[in-house]
Every structure is written in structure tokens, then in C-alpha cells.
Amino acid sequence: MSKQATPGNVATAALKDQSQERQKAMIAEHFRKLAEAPERGEKCVYTFVPGNLTELIDSFGLLPVLPEINALQSGMRGKSRDYIGLAEKLGHSEDVCTYVKCDIGMLKSGNVGPTGERLPNPDLLLLSYTGCFTFLKWFELLGQEYNAPVAMLHVPYQGDGVVTDSMRTYVVDQLKKKVIPALERISGRAYDEEALKERLARSAKAEEDLVWVLESAKRRPSPIDAYFGGVYYIGPIFTAFRGTQDAVLYYRELRAEIEGRIALGKGPVTPDGEIENERYRLVVEGPPNWTSFRKFWQMFAEEGAVVVASTYTKVGGVYDNGFRHDPNRPLETLADYCMGCYTNLNLPTRVQMLERYVREYSADGFLINSVKSCNSFSAGQLMILREVERRTGRPGGFIESDLVDPRYFSASNIKNRLESYFQMIEQKRAGGA
Amino acid sequence: MTGLEQLLGRAEELYRDLRFTAVSEWKKRNGGLAIGFMPVYVPRELLHAMGVLPVGVMGAGDDLEIIRGDAYYQSYICHLPRSTIELGLNGALDSLDGMLFPATCDVIRNLSGMWKMQFPEKYSHYLDVPQDFDANVGGQFYRRELEEIAEELHRRGARKLEPAALRKSIAAYNENRALVEGLYSLRIEEPWRVPTHELYLLLRAGNVLPVEEHTVMLRDYRAAVLADEDRRSMDQARVLLAGSFCEQPPLGLLRTLERAGCYIVDDDFVQVHRWITGDVRADGADPLADLVLAYLKQGIASPIRYIDEQVKGQALVERVERSGAEGVIFCAPSFCDPALLDQPMAVAAIERAGIPWTSFKYAENTGQFQVIREQAGTFADSIKLWSE
Known part of the structure; x- marks a missing residue:
């Protein structure tokens, strides 16, 4: 841990803190659960990092899958070039978000996740449309690919730099009337606020x-x-x-x-x-x-x-x-x-x-x-x-x-x-x- | 010069006038506020009812050299915001008292913040239209958005929003929309009577003229083309042009497509005129609620609108059937996320329906059309030669 960073060290194995090791184990365990989910009858929810509702998803006993994370992991593992190329061959424009194309390419290549295990298909696409218009199109695309239901959560943008009561009410109403019922449907569990x-x-x-x-x-x-x-x-x-x-x-x-x-x-x-x-x-x-x-x-x-x-x-x-x-x-x-x-x-x-x-x-x-x-x-x-x-x-x-x-x-x-x-x-x- | 030539000359003059002189003149005559809006949709009825002139700002086309605007954007961002910034910086938009930036994409969204920083004395508002179409959820949110806009404009000198005035404005725009729709229908029936480059100029004129004046222009145009015996049918391929709903193609591109053998029988241009299908209820007790409901329930399928219940691309297939188009040309601006991300889904639907298609991209300042002309010409020929 005490080496000075120098150009000559590039090829050496990366040094890791204990917390990094813990995180690695957490991730490995999560992807193992995902890989075994279909077998165990567990359901999974695809969603996005910004505006993710992880606590809510977990409270229903559902497993989250985050396509941006899969895409960035594909990038780090040297897989994204081929995935993007495949998506472009399938008609996705060279001008658009490469996370989307990487994800589509990964899906078309067998949907193998970062740990080498196959990711389960989504039981629900929870489209938390937060801070990124592309999310909307991304899940429309995945909705077609997987023929999976989509629950839309439109999160208003802070255009004037503030969160108003109306904005908050809008999101809460969608949670109550759209998102929670969708999670209840796929999990078979009732909403448990505690x-x-x-x-x-x-x-x-x-x-x-x-x-x-x-x-x-x-x-x-x-x-x-x-x-x-x-x-x-x-x-x-x-x-x-x-x-x-x-x-x-x-x-x-x-x-x-x-x-x-x-x-x-x-x-x-x-x-x-x-x-x-x-x-x-x-x-x-x-x-x-x-x-x-x-x-x-x-x-x-x-x-x-x-x-x-x-x-x-x-x-x-x-x-x-x-x-x-x-x-x-x-x-x-x-x-x-x-x-x-x-x-x-x-x-x-x-x-x-x-x-x-x-x-x-x-x-x-x-x-x-x-x-x-x-x-x-x-x-x-x-x-x-x-x-x-x-x-x-x-x-x-x-x-x-x-x-x-x-x-x-x-x-x-x-x-x-x-x-x-x-x-x-x-x-x-x-x-x- | 015939009446029709004069009318089209006036429309082209408005289109080419990048100083928005018509807006300045309107303000001199009327003394009200003028509020600009970016594509695709804002409820112009609300502004009109408050004595405000809604002004569509759709970039500068191919008529303006972009100098400072390019310094605001990386090369991989579409052209529309850079020409809009250029217009703002060169004083062309000085007659506007504010700008509305509807939720079209991340670029337009972020432009709203840039506008706040660049022109702090002007009203600048991001209009976050709902993607939830339940009247009690998205409808409530949207209503509040509109009320806030109305309150702010009133603070800045516009008339207070009153139900009676809003009902009248809704009626005025209903009439205008019906006339636009009528010309689209006439073009479907007799495309030679309504060349798209003319129809497009009329739509653009509606961006700067008061609705009443624009309505007269539409009516006069219809009468003139119906009376024009010189307009004759030609053996052209009928195509639907999809994807040009935000940054607009240069006029030369439309003429090129027509010269290449295409009758454009449906398109996405200046969609603010066609976003709401049919009439908005104009005699209700709560006209703001009627305007909200029209947005939720009568909006067209668009790449910028979440499709919750329909099948992606189905609306496009239906438009092809309705317009009698023999093929689709996907004609999107370069780097347009909504159009280009949507395109694979639209293409899938078009292919399932067995409809021929081709695609190319443009920028609003594209100046070379030879390649597009050849591509469109080949596409038109293939339709004529090989379609059943």
C-alpha cells in the first residue's frame, strides 16, 4: 500500500483496501443472487442509478438490476466495444448514448453480467425518469426487447432550482398509485411501510x-x-x-x-x-x-x-x-x-x-x-x-x-x-x- | 404577382427574418409581452388569454453564421441550441420578454438553465410536462405548472388569467388547428396542391404571427391553392417524413426531397400546431382543466412522450395508413437523442407492417443536398418500380 504511483506500475495488479474487498464480496453475492433468481423464483427489477428506489424495492424482497452499472462494468472489462458495435449494426445510431448501446449489445450477446453469470430478465422495468431523458427511451427499448411491464416514475426537474410542494406531491402520488401497486403485483406482497x-x-x-x-x-x-x-x-x-x-x-x-x-x-x-x-x-x-x-x-x-x-x-x-x-x-x-x-x-x-x-x-x-x-x-x-x-x-x-x-x-x-x-x-x- | 405568391412571399419573409421584426411590431401595436418557446409543445392558449404573444423559436436554419453559439457547445451536440444562443447573443431575441423551454430533451432542458445565467433579466422557465397521464396525478402537476407560469407572467405585466378569456383563446386555437389539419388532409388528397415547402412556410409563419392573423393566412392559402388550376398531379412517390419534430430541416432540404420525386404526405414539422388532436373543449366551466386534459388525452404519439398503453411505433404505422404514404423517410437531426433513440423501435414497427423506409440525418444549416437527393430519388424510384 505504500508504493508511490509511477508510470512503470501500470501492469501490476491493482492494490485494494479492506473496504474494497468487502464491496467486491457484496457485489459478487448480489450477482450470484441474480443469477440464481429464476431458479429460486425470485423476482428482479431493472432500474437506474439516479432516482433509484432501492429501499422500496428491497422492502418487497425484489432484486435490483442497474443497466448503467452493467454497461460501465462492460466498459471496464473491455467488452463494450463489441457490444456497441453490435447495437449499431442492429440500427442504433452512432450519435446516441453508448450506455444504451452497450446494454443492448450485452443483451443480444446473452446478457452475461460482470461476474460471468447470466443476468435474469426483468420482471419489471422501473423507469425512474430522473435527470436524464435517455432513460425513458432506454426502457422503452428494453420493454420491447424483454416484453416486460414498465412502471413510470416521472421525477420533475428542478428547473427553477427548487423543489415545490406540487413537485413532491406529484412524485408521491405516482409512488402510491403507480409504483407501489406495480411492485405489489410482481412481488405478491403488500406494501410494508415499517x-x-x-x-x-x-x-x-x-x-x-x-x-x-x-x-x-x-x-x-x-x-x-x-x-x-x-x-x-x-x-x-x-x-x-x-x-x-x-x-x-x-x-x-x-x-x-x-x-x-x-x-x-x-x-x-x-x-x-x-x-x-x-x-x-x-x-x-x-x-x-x-x-x-x-x-x-x-x-x-x-x-x-x-x-x-x-x-x-x-x-x-x-x-x-x-x-x-x-x-x-x-x-x-x-x-x-x-x-x-x-x-x-x-x-x-x-x-x-x-x-x-x-x-x-x-x-x-x-x-x-x-x-x-x-x-x-x-x-x-x-x-x-x-x-x-x-x-x-x-x-x-x-x-x-x-x-x-x-x-x-x-x-x-x-x-x-x-x-x-x-x-x-x-x-x-x-x-x- | 398573384395573391398566392404574395402570401407565400410574406410567409417566407417571416421565416427568413431572424430579427423577429413581426414580434417587435406586434409589441409596438399591442404593448403586451412576447414569450418565446422552444420545440415541441407549449399551451399557447394560456399565453394568448393573458394578452401575451407566443413566439416559436426554432433556431436560425441555414441563414445565420454561428460564431459565438459554437463556443457554448461541444461538437456532438445538435445545432438548434447553438443557433438559439447565437440569436440571443446577437440581440435578435431582444423583443422577447422571456422564454419557455418545454421538456423535449436534456439539451433543451439544460438550455433553460443557460438562459437563466446568460439573460438573468428575462423570464426563463423550464416547462416540465407530465409523463404520467392520469388526470389526478400528472394532470394535477401540469395544472400547477401552468398556474405558476400564469402567475409569473401576471407579475411581469401580463393580464390576469381569466376563464372567459381562456375559453376564447382555446376557441381561436381550435379554429387554427382545424385549418392546419385541413391543409394536411388536402395534401394527403392532392399533394400537388399543397407542396410541403409551402405548407412548411405557413407553419413557420404561425410561430410569429398572432393566431388570428395566422388563421386568415391559412384560410387564404387554402382558397388560393384550390382555385389554382396550374397545379397538376405528377407521378411522385408518397412518403411520410418522420423525426423532424425539434430542430427543423432547412427549406432547401424539403425542396430537394420534392424535386427528387417525393410527395411528402405527412411530417413532424412545427408540431406545436398539431400536438393536440381535435378540439380542446372551449365551453367548459374550468377551461384550464380542459387545456390540461387535452394535453393528457389528446396528445399525439411522439418520441418525447412516454408511451404507456400503446405499442411503440404503432401510431406511425397508422399515420402511414391514414396518409396513404408508400414509404417512410426517417429524417432526424444529427445528435437528436429523442428521434434517434426512438428510431429503432419505429423501424421495427414499420418493417413489421411491410412498409419501405430509408433514413438520413441533417442539421438545420445543412447546405449540401446532393447525397440526400440521390438517396431520396432512389427511394422514390424503388417505391414506384417495386411496390405492389
Whole structure:
């Protein structure tokens, strides 16, 4: 764990913390359950990360499947190129989201998940239409492919930067009249509010520890990388485990590990070793590239660049503004959670958030990784760049890639841009000295 | 110059006027607010009832060089928002007191936030139309959305929304929609009488003219083409053009398709005129409820609208049957998520029905049509030669 990240370490096996091992085991167990679900007569619900209703799904004894996670896992495992190619051959446009095409390609190739086991077909497509228009089309497509029922949950966008009573009532009404009856139908169980409340209380505990971990990056040196490392930290809470005891334990363990690192004055762990010399503190906007994730991270680590805050780690829930799931108002809190997810926030709110991160995390600058696939994130990012730069006076950088299409990850181009960007920060420092 | 030529000249002049002079003149005459709206649908009746001029903003076509707009968007984002930003920055939209951004896609949605930051003094609102079509769920939410818009516009100087005025406005738009629908029907029956490039100009004129004036224009056009003996049938293939509901194709592309041997007998252009099918109830006690209900129950099937009960693509097949189209041309803007994500499902339905189809993409500023002309010409020929 004490190796310094260097270019020569690329081919070595990635180093993992104990909490990562726990998470790996949780994921393996979940996919085992999914693989055995048809045999055991268990039902599963496909849904999306932003605005997921994991506690509610779990309270019915149903298993969630998250197609975006499968797609990003396919990207990390080097499968996405073929899956996307297959979907394009089947008539899906080269212009549209590669998560969708990767998922369709995976489905057409036997629907084998990240652990090598076949994923079950959905018993329900829970279309929580939160912060992303493409979700709607994605589940229309899957609805045709699987001939599965769809339950629509339309989550209103925070166009004016606020959640109104009318918006909340709309979501709660849909939960009561559409989503819960659909879950009751496929599970054969009645809605159990007490069971939901128990899970929401556990969510809040895990959220508390997650926020502590993310905010630990305000220290110098930061004990974590809140983007590349951050995507591991958000894993359990954004996917199948929010509301479970496993998630509570995971975040408790993660927090203890970070406390240990702080006590020792250590920087973040990367797959290639620790960052011992924190040279640049960055805020990053936008999702990472998954097909070259490790190489991408390495470009930062080699330069001593640590991401101290990121917006991608808020895509499945924004908790560092004080929001916690509240078991005392179970459906309303689910509504507030859905409407508060990052891509459901309007651009002025996103700018304010980035500005706050730059200041509160003492960042040297902020960087946008603009992904071709995701207009929800990307449309407007050039304006965000200028606006955050204007408000903070810190330099902004802009790189382009894609989520899971390796054709849009140009390593040399990105590396060049990053090097220029780091030089810009140096110049700014020199000028300000 | 004939009356018809004058009318079409006026429509083209409105289409080409990227300074929105007609809007400025209307404001001088009437003193009311003018509110722009992006594709695809907003309830113009509500604005009209408050003395507000609804103004459709559909980019700048191929008539404007985009300089600053490109600095706001990456290369993989469609063209419409960059030309809209350009129009905002070059002062062309100064006559507008605000903008409505309906829930069409993530790009239009995010443009609403950009507008708030770029033009903070103007009213800018994201109109989140419901994807739940239950009157007691999505209907309640939508009603509140409309009430909030009305309240804000009233605060900004518009007349208060009154039921009597709204009933009159609903009636005015019912009449207008019926005339648009009438021209679409006439085009189905006699496509040579209503060339699509003309019909399109009329639809675009409705973006900037007050509804009453536009209604007169539609009526005059119909009378003129019915009386025009020089319009004769030609041996062209009847096609339905699908996918152009947001960013609009350049006029030259429509002329190209027609010259390539296609009669366009149905399309998705300027859909605000056709989003609601049939009349909205105009004599109810609660006209706002009637407007809401029309959205929920009388809206067309569209890639931007969640299809809850129907089979995907079935509405398109029905349109083909109704219009007597012999083939479908999927004609979507590049990088248009709703159109392009929807297309495989629409194609599947079209193929199941045994309907020939082809596809290409465009941008609103596409200037070269040779490839499209050849493709459309070949498609039209294949229909003529090989269809039963």
C-alpha cells in the first residue's frame, strides 16, 4: 500500500483496501443472487442509478438490476466495444448514448453480467425518469426487447432550482398509485411501510459516513481521491445496497480506514500506489471514462493531481448538502431524494455547487471531463466552465471522452491536455506569488 | 404577382427574418409581452388569454453564421441550441420578454438553465410536462405548472388569467388547428396542391404571427391553392417524413426531397400546431382543466412522450395508413437523442407492417443536398418500380 504511483506500475495488479474487498464480496453475492433468481423464483427489477428506489424495492424482497452499472462494468472489462458495435449494426445510431448501446449489445450477446453469470430478465422495468431523458427511451427499448411491464416514475426537474410542494406531491402520488401497486403485483406482497422505514434509517446512517468520507478531502493532504477513488466509495450506496446492513458496515469500515490514513498523514491510494506528494487539488465535473479508467486515473496520479471533490459522485444522490433519507416521511423522502440527484439540478445550481467545492476544498482548479454520451451532463458544460472560472478565479480545464465507447478515448490527446492544464495551474500560482 | 405568391412571399419573409421584426411590431401595436418557446409543445392558449404573444423559436436554419453559439457547445451536440444562443447573443431575441423551454430533451432542458445565467433579466422557465397521464396525478402537476407560469407572467405585466378569456383563446386555437389539419388532409388528397415547402412556410409563419392573423393566412392559402388550376398531379412517390419534430430541416432540404420525386404526405414539422388532436373543449366551466386534459388525452404519439398503453411505433404505422404514404423517410437531426433513440423501435414497427423506409440525418444549416437527393430519388424510384 505504500508504493508511490509511477508510470512503470501500470501492469501490476491493482492494490485494494479492506473496504474494497468487502464491496467486491457484496457485489459478487448480489450477482450470484441474480443469477440464481429464476431458479429460486425470485423476482428482479431493472432500474437506474439516479432516482433509484432501492429501499422500496428491497422492502418487497425484489432484486435490483442497474443497466448503467452493467454497461460501465462492460466498459471496464473491455467488452463494450463489441457490444456497441453490435447495437449499431442492429440500427442504433452512432450519435446516441453508448450506455444504451452497450446494454443492448450485452443483451443480444446473452446478457452475461460482470461476474460471468447470466443476468435474469426483468420482471419489471422501473423507469425512474430522473435527470436524464435517455432513460425513458432506454426502457422503452428494453420493454420491447424483454416484453416486460414498465412502471413510470416521472421525477420533475428542478428547473427553477427548487423543489415545490406540487413537485413532491406529484412524485408521491405516482409512488402510491403507480409504483407501489406495480411492485405489489410482481412481488405478491403488500406494501410494508415499517420495512421501508427500517431501510431508510439504515440509509441515513450510511449516508452520514459517506459524507464524512467525501468531506475528508478538505484536509491537506487529502486522504482520498474523490473522483477515481470516489466511484468506489459511492458504489454500494448508489446501487443495490442502500438501506442494507452491509452498506452500513461498508461505510463504517471505509470511514475507519480514512481516519487511519488521516492519522498517518497519508494521501490517497491509487491502484498503483499512494500519492505521497499532493501537487494539485482539483474539482472534477462529469463522469469518468470507464474503458481506460485505470490509465485515466494514472494520468492524474503521476502528476500528483488529487481530485478533492467531484460532481459525478453526486449523480445517485446529493448528500453533502445535508439531505438524508428520513424514515419519518418515507415516501416524501424518496421523492426529495430523487429530485435532488445531481443531473436533476438546473445549471445555475450546478455552477453554485462547483463554485462551493472549489472554495471549500481549496482547489487549485476544476476540470470538466465532457462525455459524448451524456447530454444531461454535457450540454452547457462550456458555459459552466466559463462561469465557474469567472466566479472563483481558478483555472478551468476541459477534456473530452466517452463513458464506454473506447473509440472516443484518445489517451495521448487527453494526456497532452492535462499536462497543459497543470502547467496553467503552475503559471497561475507563479503569477499569484 | 398573384395573391398566392404574395402570401407565400410574406410567409417566407417571416421565416427568413431572424430579427423577429413581426414580434417587435406586434409589441409596438399591442404593448403586451412576447414569450418565446422552444420545440415541441407549449399551451399557447394560456399565453394568448393573458394578452401575451407566443413566439416559436426554432433556431436560425441555414441563414445565420454561428460564431459565438459554437463556443457554448461541444461538437456532438445538435445545432438548434447553438443557433438559439447565437440569436440571443446577437440581440435578435431582444423583443422577447422571456422564454419557455418545454421538456423535449436534456439539451433543451439544460438550455433553460443557460438562459437563466446568460439573460438573468428575462423570464426563463423550464416547462416540465407530465409523463404520467392520469388526470389526478400528472394532470394535477401540469395544472400547477401552468398556474405558476400564469402567475409569473401576471407579475411581469401580463393580464390576469381569466376563464372567459381562456375559453376564447382555446376557441381561436381550435379554429387554427382545424385549418392546419385541413391543409394536411388536402395534401394527403392532392399533394400537388399543397407542396410541403409551402405548407412548411405557413407553419413557420404561425410561430410569429398572432393566431388570428395566422388563421386568415391559412384560410387564404387554402382558397388560393384550390382555385389554382396550374397545379397538376405528377407521378411522385408518397412518403411520410418522420423525426423532424425539434430542430427543423432547412427549406432547401424539403425542396430537394420534392424535386427528387417525393410527395411528402405527412411530417413532424412545427408540431406545436398539431400536438393536440381535435378540439380542446372551449365551453367548459374550468377551461384550464380542459387545456390540461387535452394535453393528457389528446396528445399525439411522439418520441418525447412516454408511451404507456400503446405499442411503440404503432401510431406511425397508422399515420402511414391514414396518409396513404408508400414509404417512410426517417429524417432526424444529427445528435437528436429523442428521434434517434426512438428510431429503432419505429423501424421495427414499420418493417413489421411491410412498409419501405430509408433514413438520413441533417442539421438545420445543412447546405449540401446532393447525397440526400440521390438517396431520396432512389427511394422514390424503388417505391414506384417495386411496390405492389
